[in-house]
Amino acid sequence: MSDVVDAPPRVRRFGVPIVVALAVAVVIATGMLLYFRAKHAVNHVALASSPKGVTVVPAVATSYRPSRQYVATVESWVEADVGPQLVAAYIDTVLVRPGATVRRGQVLATLDCRESAASHQAMAMQAQAIEARQRALADEARRVRSLLDGGFIAPNDVEQKHAGSESELAELLSTHAKLAGTLLVVDDCVLRAPFDGEIARRSADPGSFVRPGAMIVTVLDRSTVRVTADVPEVDFGVVAPKTPVKIHVSSVDEDLTGAITRRAPKASLSTRTVHVEIDLPNHGRDLPVGTTADLSIDVGEPKPATRIPGIAATVENDKATVYVVENGHAKKVVFPIQGEVAGTLYLDTSLAAGTLVVTEGRSLLADGDPVTAKVEAP
Incomplete structure (x- = not known):
């Protein structure tokens, strides 16, 4: 008896071909769907002939009066820089600061002018000495002149005495003039407000050295x-x-x-x-x-005008080029400009009020292009 065992019979599997067939059918159906969809999405109308979307505003009837605009400066009625004009010295005190209100003649600052004050005092003493000498010479000249009638003195001596008196008088006047000059220097050491006003600037503080023409405070x-x-x-x-x-x-x-x-x-x-x-x-x-x-x-009188936004036009000299919408088409038109204020154009009334003017999308337009307009408030 044989020991060989017979192999079991093969079972045929039909699932794999069915799955493959279904997959192929799905791929073919998907491809056909994509094909028909792409074919359906193709635009068979030329883009140039399709309406272009634009934004428009209606032109507004108004009036325009020309005007001139200038940039100006607000200035004070009077303004003065206060500082020494004759003396160079150290600042002793500054009594005001910006914002302070001052009256005419009020002391604003003082300078350390001890040397100038001493020079003035010395000049005053010198003037007194000269005045005393001149007075003595004048008295002597009068006494000598009284001796001339009795022949007790020569006329030449009288003239000499009188000339000496006149010379001292001239020197006295010269000294008084110098004394007035030194007095101005001393007065220059006390700086006062030239008028009622306010302090605008303070440019120097005590201890600073200033020269003639320097500014310490500004009054306005x-x-x-x-x-x-x-x-x-x-x-x-x-x-x-x-x-x-x-x-x-x-x-x-x-x-x-x-x-x-x-x-x-x-x-x-x-x-x-x-x-x-x-x-x-x-x-x-x-x-x-x-x-x-x-x-x-x-300037002048108000005149009728039509108002449009400045972005709705291309300006060249005194002309404005705009696109208006008529019967679903854009029309390129040129109008005279009457004026412009704050981004608004005022055109000639040949642009009728209510006309739809293109504001957005005008850069893509050509004369006669079909458009679809979205109207905005003016």
């Missing part, structure tokens, strides 16, 4: 301020005296009104500008000086 009077500006020579007629002016003071963010007070009769030879000033009362001292002010002067 701003009870009235001057708004000054230099305007182009072509605007000479615009800034005539008594012309109303609108003033914006930047430092206090305040709007004021005034009128041209004075106008220089001559333009600057270097800048070709004309200097103008406007006086403003400042009794409360609310306006600081040395600050900036913006001036606005209206």
Whole structure:
């Protein structure tokens, strides 16, 4: 009997071919789906002929009055730098600081002028000595002249005595003149306020050495301020005296009104500008000086105009090129400009009010392009 054992019969597996077939079918279906989707997304219309999206605003009817804008400076009515003019010395005291209110004649600072004071005193003593000698010579000359009638003295001696007296008198007058000069030097050692006002700057402290012409403190009077500006020579007629002016003071963010007070009769030879000033009362001292002010002067009479945003136009000289929307198409039009204020253009009324003007998307437009417009408030 044989010991060989028969192998079990093979079982046929049908699952693998089915899975492969399904995978292939899925891939083919996915490919066909992507193909039809891509084909469906293809734009068969030329981009140039499709409407372009733009933003538009309606033009607004208004009026425009030309104006001139100038940058000005708020200045004090008077201002003085106080310091020694004749003497060089060390500062002894400075009695005021910026912001202090002072009266005319009030002492602001003193200098150490002991040497000048001693020189003045010596000159005064010298003047007294000369005056005493001159008085004695004059008395002697009178006594000698009385002896001339009796023949007790020669006329020449009388003339000599009189000449000596006159010489001493001349020397006395010269000494008095020098004494007045030394008195000015002594007075220069006490610095006083030249007018009622306020201290704007303090440039030196006690112990500093100052020379003639140096500034220790600055005094200014701003009870009235001057708004000054230099305007182009072509605007000479615009800034005539008594012309109303609108003033914006930047430092206090305040709007004021005034009128041209004075106008220089001559333009600057270097800048070709004309200097103008406007006086403003400042009794409360609310306006600081040395600050900036913006001036606005209206010129002529208001005229009808059409207003559009500045971004809606390309400006060249006195013409503005804009795109308007008519019947779903962009139209390129040029209009005369009447003026421009703060990013707003004022055009000729040939641009009718209510016309839709393109503000955004205009850089991609050509004349006659179809557009889809989104209207925004003007």
